[in-house]
Amino acid sequence: MSESGGKPAERKGAARRKAALDPRLAEYRGVWVFVERDEQGVHPVSWELLGAARALADQLGSEVGAVVAGGAEESLESHCRDAVAYGADRVYQTVHPVLAGYRNEPYAKLLCELVKKHKPEILLLGATSLGRDLASSVATTLETGLTADCTELAIDRESRALAATRPTFGGNLLCTILTLNYRPQMATVRPRVLPQPKKDHGRSGQIQKEEIDLSEEEMVTKLLEFLPHAGGDRLDLSLAEVIVAGGKGLQRAANFSLLEELARALGGEVGATRAAVQAGWVDVQRQIGQTGKTVRPKLYIAAGISGEIQHRVGMEGSDLIVAINTDPNAPIFEVAHYGIVGDALILLPLLTRMVRGQAVATKTSGLEVCSSS
Amino acid sequence: MRGPNIVVCVKQVPDSAQIRVHPVTGTIMRQGVPAVLNPYDLFALEEALQIKDRLGGRIVALCMGPPQAEAALRKALSLGVDDAVLVSDRAFAGSDTLATSFALASAIRQVGQEQPVDLVFTGKQTIDGDTGQVGPGVAKRLGMQLLSYVCRIPILDMDSQSIVVHRWTEKGVQVLKSKLPCLITVLEGTSEGRFASLPEMIRAARQPIRVWNRQAAGIEDLSKIGLKGSPTVVGKVFAPSRRAERAECIEWEQDQAEKAVSLLWEKIRARQPELVEKLSGDNGGENGQERVSE
Numbered sequence: 001m002s003e004s005g006g007k008p009a010e011r012k013g014a015a016r017r018k019a020a021l022d023p024r025l026a027e028y029r030g031v032w033v034f035v036e037r038d039e040q041g042v043h044p045v046s047w048e049l050l051g052a053a054r055a056l057a058d059q060l061g062s063e064v065g066a067v068v069a070g071g072a073e074e075s076l077e078s079h080c081r082d083a084v085a086y087g088a089d090r091v092y093q094t095v096h097p098v099l100a101g102y103r104n105e106p107y108a109k110l111l112c113e114l115v116k117k118h119k120p121e122i123l124l125l126g127a128t129s130l131g132r133d134l135a136s137s138v139a140t141t142l143e144t145g146l147t148a149d150c151t152e153l154a155i156d157r158e159s160r161a162l163a164a165t166r167p168t169f170g171g172n173l174l175c176t177i178l179t180l181n182y183r184p185q186m187a188t189v190r191p192r193v194l195p196q197p198k199k200d201h202g203r204s205g206q207i208q209k210e211e212i213d214l215s216e217e218e219m220v221t222k223l224l225e226f227l228p229h230a231g232g233d234r235l236d237l238s239l240a241e242v243i244v245a246g247g248k249g250l251q252r253a254a255n256f257s258l259l260e261e262l263a264r265a266l267g268g269e270v271g272a273t274r275a276a277v278q279a280g281w282v283d284v285q286r287q288i289g290q291t292g293k294t295v296r297p298k299l300y301i302a303a304g305i306s307g308e309i310q311h312r313v314g315m316e317g318s319d320l321i322v323a324i325n326t327d328p329n330a331p332i333f334e335v336a337h338y339g340i341v342g343d344a345l346i347l348l349p350l351l352t353r354m355v356r357g358q359a360v361a362t363k364t365s366g367l368e369v370c371s372s373s
Numbered sequence: 374m375r376g377p378n379i380v381v382c383v384k385q386v387p388d389s390a391q392i393r394v395h396p397v398t399g400t401i402m403r404q405g406v407p408a409v410l411n412p413y414d415l416f417a418l419e420e421a422l423q424i425k426d427r428l429g430g431r432i433v434a435l436c437m438g439p440p441q442a443e444a445a446l447r448k449a450l451s452l453g454v455d456d457a458v459l460v461s462d463r464a465f466a467g468s469d470t471l472a473t474s475f476a477l478a479s480a481i482r483q484v485g486q487e488q489p490v491d492l493v494f495t496g497k498q499t500i501d502g503d504t505g506q507v508g509p510g511v512a513k514r515l516g517m518q519l520l521s522y523v524c525r526i527p528i529l530d531m532d533s534q535s536i537v538v539h540r541w542t543e544k545g546v547q548v549l550k551s552k553l554p555c556l557i558t559v560l561e562g563t564s565e566g567r568f569a570s571l572p573e574m575i576r577a578a579r580q581p582i583r584v585w586n587r588q589a590a591g592i593e594d595l596s597k598i599g600l601k602g603s604p605t606v607v608g609k610v611f612a613p614s615r616r617a618e619r620a621e622c623i624e625w626e627q628d629q630a631e632k633a634v635s636l637l638w639e640k641i642r643a644r645q646p647e648l649v650e651k652l653s654g655d656n657g658g659e660n661g662q663e664r665v666s667e
């Protein structure tokens with residue numbers, strides 16, 4: 001989380017508008033996160049958002065609130081406690097049978113009512129199918145500003161407004177968006193764009209029960225059934241700890257097996273550029289970047305990837321980035337930590353062998369020897 | 374039974390694949406970037422056209438934009454929509470998603486004056502704004518049921534005014550049953566698009582497009598549109614910062630690939646020791662991790 005450091009000239013507009021801030025808006029306090037959950041668990045993006053909310057609230061000197069809702073009491077309690085452990089000071093907990101399974105109508109109603117009642121200054125949601133659906137509805141109903149797919153959230157010192165930065169013009173530029181004269185200021189952030197905060201079981205927070213008046217008869221849309229995705233559709237690249245990604249530089253679909261072998265040896269997943277997806281070499285589920293997934297693995301190996309901005313935005317948060325490319329001037333070397341200039345088709349199998357050797361070595365003797373034969 | 378009256382919202386967007394940033398000044402080079410119909414809207418159009426193929430009815434394509442956005446509507450006409458409305462007024466300049474949803478909702482109400490609207494379709498998002506906020510916003514403004522990220526419409530029954538859709542989510546598909554009127558945002562890849570036939574193209578070129586200014590679109594309240602109706606303000610636009618240091622590249626001689634890779638592996642191990650430690654467990658046959666029974 002950093003300050004939005006703009007030149008003063010660029011913020012003149014913001015400063016001028018500040019004077020006009022309606023005193024009613026000053027009542028709005030606190031940074032809220034809508035916690036996306038179901039019986040199986042909480043979407044990690046909600047914890048990532050709580051980490052960001054914590055930093056924003058500390059800067060503003062206000063509280064972090066978490067909205068946790070569902071159809072039954074069971075797992076809800078533990079999700080509320082987790083929200084506190086991840087940074088919430090206060091959890092607004094609502095249980096109602098109508099809230100079992102996400103539907104726009106009751107959830108939008110709940111969130112709008114809670115906002116009207118408690119007046120948070122900032123409201124954050126994950127940029128998921130649920131979060132986008134809900135955030136847009138709530139922002140429209142409350143007639144306030146919503147900034148989608150932010151890559152950075154900060155507080156603008158002069159106006160005390162949320163400075164929400166997002167890619168624009170096909171990812172070629174970034175723009176910082178402010179909501180000055182409306183509250184709450186809303187934003188969505190994609191999963192894995194923000195780091196996951198540390199869970200602190202020692203934190204204390206208040207869990208506050210909130211009633212809502214809903215009835216199933218009034219709900220026009222009914223949830224008939226839920227069909228879980230089968231097999232490949234279930235793949236969640238954004239959770240992988242290791243990703244071995246390839247691009248057009250691999251030259252042929254068949255060469256993607258080199259990535260698969262290395263990924264398997266490392267216990268990771270295969271990722272790809274849009275160019276590789278469009279060539280039909282790999283499934284679109286594996287696309288990383290602006291129009292694909294955002295990932296944050298511990299290790300990201302980019303082979304035959306030029307590193308255009310639209311790809312980089314999806315992977316530059318990775319802990320350790322290694323690039324293999326024949327072109328020493330490829331932009332991927334600007335984001336990578338380590339690089340090898342060379343042919344991926346030759347280097348990948350060598351690396352796979354090295355990793356396998358390591359695995360055997362560690363297992364049989366516990367020695368940290370890596371044989372290169 | 375009458376066929377459904379459908380509105381499809383479309384947008385004209387710059388072909389972002391062709392947008393380039395000036396390498397020195399970091400500004401957008403807009404000149405010569407062609408405008409296209411937002412690719413995601415093609416799926417919305419196709420879904421509407423398939424309904425019309427089955428049940429008849431009427432499709433109106435609706436676009437908000439400058440006069441030249443007419444081209445997007447011609448494209449929609451050539452694919453088979455019946456009527457096209459361009460909502461265009463200087464007063465809309467600077468609209469964000471909230472103001473845009475207000476203007477579109479108002480125009481849809483005007484379309485509804487001619488005949489009640491049963492279904493509104495939009496694409497999942499645009500390729501220039503990329504927000505996916507306008508469709509849901511329009512639904513709320515109109516008080517319609519919102520069905521977003523729809524990948525299939527197995528049932529649409531005009532007699533009972535009911536609809537069943539498959540809504541995509543990250544974990545699976547929700548089967549939702551709802552009532553008309555509703556607004557559907559269509560997921561990409563739901564269907565193969567169609568190509569315009571020659572007669573349709575000729576018809577599209579000749580057919581007049583209705584152009585509505587703010588008043589014709591039924592908008593009286595100027596505070597809801599344009600810059601005034603837009604809560605969000607663009608603070609600054611800037612080029613993404615590049616990391617100061619470049620990658621540390623491993624130097625190597627042509628015949629020493631193996632040595633280079635081993636050096637690289639050393640570096641990875643040094644930086645991510647826990648990851649490498651886990652390899653002994655996750656890899657190489659048996660599972661080294663303890664299983665905890667419930």
Ligand SMILES: Cc1cc2nc3c(=O)[nH]c(=O)nc-3n(C[C@H](O)[C@H](O)[C@H](O)COP(=O)(O)OP(=O)(O)OC[C@H]3O[C@@H](n4cnc5c(N)ncnc54)[C@H](O)[C@@H]3O)c2cc1C
Nearest residue numbers: 247248249273274275289290291292304306311326344390
């Ligand atoms: C609106 C928009 C959205 C986009 N969204 C995405 C997105 O989500 N994800 C994405 O990835 N892209 C996206 N793109 C496309 C992006 O701009 C690039 O075109 C794309 O990432 C390039 O893919 P690539 O690196 O595989 O191919 P190329 O750019 O063709 O690069 C291939 C690289 O391989 C190297 N190479 C060649 N042979 C070898 C070899 N034998 N060994 C090693 N290296 C070799 C070359 O030096 C080159 O650097 C988007 C573009 C636009 C306009």
